[in-house]
Amino acid sequence: MLRSPHTKYDRLFVYYFDRLDLPPVDDPDLIGTWVEDDNAILFFHQAREELVQSICAATGATIIYQAELGYRDWEAGTDIGPFATKHLAIRPVWEEGTTAGDGRREIVLDPSVIFGSGFHATTRLCLETLETMLRESGQRIDRVVDLGTGTGLLAIAAARLGAGQVLAVDNNPMACAVARRNVELNDCRDKVTVVQADLHQGLPDLRDQDLVIANLYRGLLLALFAEPKFWTAGNYLISGFTPGMEGELLAALPTDTVRLLHRGGREMWRIWLLRNRNA
Numbered sequence: 001m002l003r004s005p006h007t008k009y010d011r012l013f014v015y016y017f018d019r020l021d022l023p024p025v026d027d028p029d030l031i032g033t034w035v036e037d038d039n040a041i042l043f044f045h046q047a048r049e050e051l052v053q054s055i056c057a058a059t060g061a062t063i064i065y066q067a068e069l070g071y072r073d074w075e076a077g078t079d080i081g082p083f084a085t086k087h088l089a090i091r092p093v094w095e096e097g098t099t100a101g102d103g104r105r106e107i108v109l110d111p112s113v114i115f116g117s118g119f120h121a122t123t124r125l126c127l128e129t130l131e132t133m134l135r136e137s138g139q140r141i142d143r144v145v146d147l148g149t150g151t152g153l154l155a156i157a158a159a160r161l162g163a164g165q166v167l168a169v170d171n172n173p174m175a176c177a178v179a180r181r182n183v184e185l186n187d188c189r190d191k192v193t194v195v196q197a198d199l200h201q202g203l204p205d206l207r208d209q210d211l212v213i214a215n216l217y218r219g220l221l222l223a224l225f226a227e228p229k230f231w232t233a234g235n236y237l238i239s240g241f242t243p244g245m246e247g248e249l250l251a252a253l254p255t256d257t258v259r260l261l262h263r264g265g266r267e268m269w270r271i272w273l274l275r276n277r278n279a
């Protein structure tokens, strides 16, 4: 995340390690961590050869790929700048001045190199559906859980749109640090709590939750769908899958417990809105 003396992102120095289990790295130049297949990936503001070599020496890891990129390259060539949805105006923290207008509520975001800048189609789909549910449906959505929160954008959006209590969960420590920073930037610590936890190891208590947001990926969604405790909340916003995965996910839905209210999509991504039959 942005730490002094940095005020915005420019170049990205990316290192792919041949393993997942790296120790936590606390470095002012570290701006993102991801895992992909069997590789941990670290992103820095500037080249950090010595640090990376010391991680390799301490862990036995090897660097299998490294690169220098422009910041826009990690979002498929899109510049991360201000954007608006129907009810929200979102601006990166390095953009001065408010972008809110027409009654839109503002969110200030440090995207770092963490999923959830707002430019991915699944994040946008979730934002737009959240807006409809919280601002237009007349439904009472007060308690929200955001599973796989990334930057925290959807959790903060839920709070900005009227939810009273939001729990944001991610297993990536860097994502949690960035999400907490974003909660602070938006002055919503009283509403949004960020917790680091691996959803494969267990779920928060979802009973009494009005809405669960799960913008995740096929494998984790299938694991959650098979868990009866997952289906104890009122409503579900599910995304992170493509049309080709829809049949398998549909077959895994416990249709005696939930019904599918809406199926939508954009680009190659799908979103579902589900409601608990007991809600």
Ligand SMILES: C[S@@+](CC[C@H](N)C(=O)[O-])C[C@H]1O[C@@H](n2cnc3c(N)ncnc32)[C@H](O)[C@@H]1O
Pocket: 115, 116, 117, 118, 120, 122, 123, 126, 147, 148, 149, 150, 151, 152, 153, 154, 169, 170, 171, 172, 175, 197, 198, 199, 200, 215, 216, 217, 220, 240
């Ligand atoms: C597709 S991103 C969604 C980020 C954000 N909610 C958004 O919609 O833009 C999925 C997030 O889930 C997190 N995640 C992946 N596996 C997880 C697990 N087993 N437990 C908790 N979080 C996980 C990732 O770190 C990532 O931040």
